[in-house]
Amino acid sequence: MKDIAPAYIPNIDDVLEAHKRIEPYIHRTPVLTSSYFNDLVGAELFFKCENFQKAGAFKVRGASNAVFGLSDEMAKKGVATHSSGNHALSLSYAAGRRGIPCNVVMPRTAPEAKKAAVRGYGGIITECEPSTTSREEVFAEVQERTGAEFVHPYNDPRVVAGQGTCSKELMEQTDGLDCVIAPIGGGGMVSGTCLTLSNLAPEVKIYAAEPEQADDAYRSFKAGHIIADDAPQTIADGLKVPLKDLTWHFVSNHVTDIFTASEEEIIGAMKLTWQRMKIVIEASCAVPMATILKNKHVFAGKRVGVIITGGNVDMDTLPWIKG
Amino acid sequence: MKDIAPAYIPNIDDVLEAHKRIEPYIHRTPVLTSSYFNDLVGAELFFKCENFQKAGAFKVRGASNAVFGLSDEMAKKGVATHSSGNHALSLSYAAGRRGIPCNVVMPRTAPEAKKAAVRGYGGIITECEPSTTSREEVFAEVQERTGAEFVHPYNDPRVVAGQGTCSKELMEQTDGLDCVIAPIGGGGMVSGTCLTLSNLAPEVKIYAAEPEQADDAYRSFKAGHIIADDAPQTIADGLKVPLKDLTWHFVSNHVTDIFTASEEEIIGAMKLTWQRMKIVIEASCAVPMATILKNKHVFAGKRVGVIITGGNVDMDTLPWIKG
Numbered sequence: 001m002k003d004i005a006p007a008y009i010p011n012i013d014d015v016l017e018a019h020k021r022i023e024p025y026i027h028r029t030p031v032l033t034s035s036y037f038n039d040l041v042g043a044e045l046f047f048k049c050e051n052f053q054k055a056g057a058f059k060v061r062g063a064s065n066a067v068f069g070l071s072d073e074m075a076k077k078g079v080a081t082h083s084s085g086n087h088a089l090s091l092s093y094a095a096g097r098r099g100i101p102c103n104v105v106m107p108r109t110a111p112e113a114k115k116a117a118v119r120g121y122g123g124i125i126t127e128c129e130p131s132t133t134s135r136e137e138v139f140a141e142v143q144e145r146t147g148a149e150f151v152h153p154y155n156d157p158r159v160v161a162g163q164g165t166c167s168k169e170l171m172e173q174t175d176g177l178d179c180v181i182a183p184i185g186g187g188g189m190v191s192g193t194c195l196t197l198s199n200l201a202p203e204v205k206i207y208a209a210e211p212e213q214a215d216d217a218y219r220s221f222k223a224g225h226i227i228a229d230d231a232p233q234t235i236a237d238g239l240k241v242p243l244k245d246l247t248w249h250f251v252s253n254h255v256t257d258i259f260t261a262s263e264e265e266i267i268g269a270m271k272l273t274w275q276r277m278k279i280v281i282e283a284s285c286a287v288p289m290a291t292i293l294k295n296k297h298v299f300a301g302k303r304v305g306v307i308i309t310g311g312n313v314d315m316d317t318l319p320w321i322k323g
Numbered sequence: 324m325k326d327i328a329p330a331y332i333p334n335i336d337d338v339l340e341a342h343k344r345i346e347p348y349i350h351r352t353p354v355l356t357s358s359y360f361n362d363l364v365g366a367e368l369f370f371k372c373e374n375f376q377k378a379g380a381f382k383v384r385g386a387s388n389a390v391f392g393l394s395d396e397m398a399k400k401g402v403a404t405h406s407s408g409n410h411a412l413s414l415s416y417a418a419g420r421r422g423i424p425c426n427v428v429m430p431r432t433a434p435e436a437k438k439a440a441v442r443g444y445g446g447i448i449t450e451c452e453p454s455t456t457s458r459e460e461v462f463a464e465v466q467e468r469t470g471a472e473f474v475h476p477y478n479d480p481r482v483v484a485g486q487g488t489c490s491k492e493l494m495e496q497t498d499g500l501d502c503v504i505a506p507i508g509g510g511g512m513v514s515g516t517c518l519t520l521s522n523l524a525p526e527v528k529i530y531a532a533e534p535e536q537a538d539d540a541y542r543s544f545k546a547g548h549i550i551a552d553d554a555p556q557t558i559a560d561g562l563k564v565p566l567k568d569l570t571w572h573f574v575s576n577h578v579t580d581i582f583t584a585s586e587e588e589i590i591g592a593m594k595l596t597w598q599r600m601k602i603v604i605e606a607s608c609a610v611p612m613a614t615i616l617k618n619k620h621v622f623a624g625k626r627v628g629v630i631i632t633g634g635n636v637d638m639d640t641l642p643w644i645k646g
Contacts, residue, residue, distance in 0.1 A: 030353065281601075311601035321641065
């Protein structure tokens with residue numbers, strides 16, 4: 001597969017500008033520590049809690065940067081995306097704050113709770129069939145009709161620059177980290193982390209964590225080119241999507257290693273985090289902790305930043321409880 | 324029923340001394356806000372998050388004050404209590420930090436998970452039958468054998484003074500609260516809150532929140548004397564115990580009102596807090612939010628401190644999921 005070069009690669013000035021632009025609309029989320037996990041790993045862990053972020057996930061950073069960076073003229077027509085997850089919520093939230101429409105194309109089969117959450121933030125849902133063909137057709141029709149600006153969930157320089165503000169805050173809130181680890185799906189958060197740290201703290205190593213059952217980034221990283229999975233299945237549903245040209249650029253250039261964890265290990269780390277840290281985290285952001293616990297030798301004695309990416313969980317179906 | 328006067332009533336100096344004594348062993352827990360709940364209630368809510376406290380609950384404040392206030396000679400023989408809840412964990416934690424034994428009498432029938440948690444903090448468990456007679460007999464035997472200092476879960480001036488440090492911090496972390504609300508069981512947290520606020524901020528009203536199905540404090544408050552329930556049943560298992568002379572003193576003198584909530588309302592508020600605030604809280608500390616939601620007129624337009632008392636939850640059996 002030939003990897004196409006991205007049209008525009010955001011730089012550190014884009015991150016600094018993004019931070020100024022979005023600060024009124026996002027939380028500067030806290031960094032928590034846990035003596036339990038420190039003892040368990042033999043390291044000092046610093047959890048950047050984006051589960052406490054507006055709309056419940058880091059994605060509001062990139063979405064807000066895209067929305068508030070639009071000219072007034074472009075903004076009038078609104079924004080549009082296809083997502084059934086946190087990007088849909090976040091873009092709806094950001095558009096709502098600017099007072100412009102947000103069109104979201106979602107599969108007819110998406111859980112009612114997710115549709116209700118998007119509508120709760122003011123998003124306008126157009127349903128498609130649960131196939132790539134239908135999604136692309138319906139999305140093209142919506143964009144044609146509305147003239148709305150497409151904001152991709154991760155393969156967008158405005159989004160990557162926005163996500164980069166998270167590790168900028170983390171560096172301001174901690175002293176002398178040795179490394180940072182974040183979950184990887186499409187690679188938006190990891191790319192933003194690479195962008196910020198490679199410029200502001202190039203000595204800090206960047207690790208990514210991925211479900212074994214959706215390990216396309218791991219295999220891409222080892223192969224040296226993008227490998228996309230066809231419909232992977234994992235409890236970490238935010239991490240099913242493949243890398244794209246822009247995120248591959250950052251991952252291939254700045255990530256030190258990618259670790260994977262089994263479904264059982266992810267669920268175990270998720271439950272343990274809820275139990276011991278008393279915070280609600282998504283399965284996706286339990287993946288870093290799961291990989292830390294099985295690769296303690298890599299992290300022992302280190303000061304480790306861990307990005308807790310989000311906390312939007314269906315409370316009625318928890319993976320460790322048989323319903 | 325005749326209410327016996329307490330032997331010693333702690334004063335504000337006891338709280339200030341307690342705070343200095345226990346600061347090395349406890350967290351200064353964060354105060355969180357939630358725009359979702361603010362909008363829902365039409366008030367400004369400030370959540371004092373003792374679910375993030377050492378051993379997972381505010382009880383470590385009182386327990387640490389008792390443990391670290393002992394003379395070296397007394398401390399040698401250790402401490403003892405009867406509890407199957409957070410006080411047992413907290414006293415075990417505090418004793419462990421001082422390096423002295425902690426004897427806990429627990430019913431044979433208590434969940435294995437709770438026994439394991441107490442042992443995890445270094446507590447030594449002696450089992451009794453699940454009756455008051457057996458508990459008292461076994462406890463007397465343990466105390467006789469060890470000479471350990473009895474630390475009551477709440478009817479103890481050292482414990483009440485320790486719990487009072489929580490609202491002292493809350494006042495330091497917020498500006499101009501109109502009122503504070505906390506759950507009430509035996510009344511340790513509410514008494515500590517009364518002790519601190521009646522001295523440092525007498526203009527701040529104090530409310531207590533209680534399960535309808537364990538509403539002995541509510542009925543005592545209305546009757547003007549202690550009424551103790553016989554084995555009440557509620558999901559808020561930290562709140563089943565009755566007021567005693569010392570806590571009745573504070574409740575009867577300083578509490579403005581006591582509100583109650585049904586089991587369904589408590590479970591609903593608990594789930595909603597997990598969902599929207601992304602924090603793990605016990606059923607007991609969902610009771611204040613449940614009562615705020617059904618008494619919005621009392622809190623509307625006010626700046627309200629809400630004590631989140633603990634986060635020790637059995638993750639395998641959540642009350643809104645049928646297992």
